[in-house]
Amino acid sequence: ELITNHWVCPVGFIDKRTDEGRRRLDQIFRRATILIVPSLAECYGLVYCEANAYALPAVGCDVGGVSTIIRDGENGFLVEPGRFQACEADRLVALLKSPKDYKRMASQARGEYEKRLNWKVAGRRASEIIEACVEIHQSGIKREAPEKA
Secondary structure, three states, rough: OOOOOOOOOOOOOOOOOOOOHHHHHHHHHHHHOOOEEEOOOOOOOOOHHHHHOOOOOEEEEEOOOOHHHOEOOEEEEEEEEOOOOHHHHHHHHHHHHHHHHHHHHHHHHHHHHOOOOOOHHHHHHHHHHHHHHHHHHHOOOOOOOOOOO
């Protein structure tokens, strides 16, 4: 059986505010092959961005803002909430059995991090939105915020 204690490592909460927590998270990401976080509620899911920084494909439920991070089949898989085991087992097994497909997805995960899932891009986007709001307020003219990156 593919999923055993050897293959799956439940982690739980890690406090990234501490040096120990940051080191532990770094070690986990460096040793991992895929990040699986099947949360049933998630506003954004920063952990998926962090996984992509390590070239780890991420698997998460299609809730909240997760689909703004995970592009199904590109840098990971999106799963229907509550159907994680039934829906994803075959896709994960196929990915793990194909080094070519895994390397492609891992590379795309890192690429997504570099292109859009990092703090520099988030800061630039926030700055653009704030500048547009200030401009609108100062001019008294109603207009739309800048388009998404």
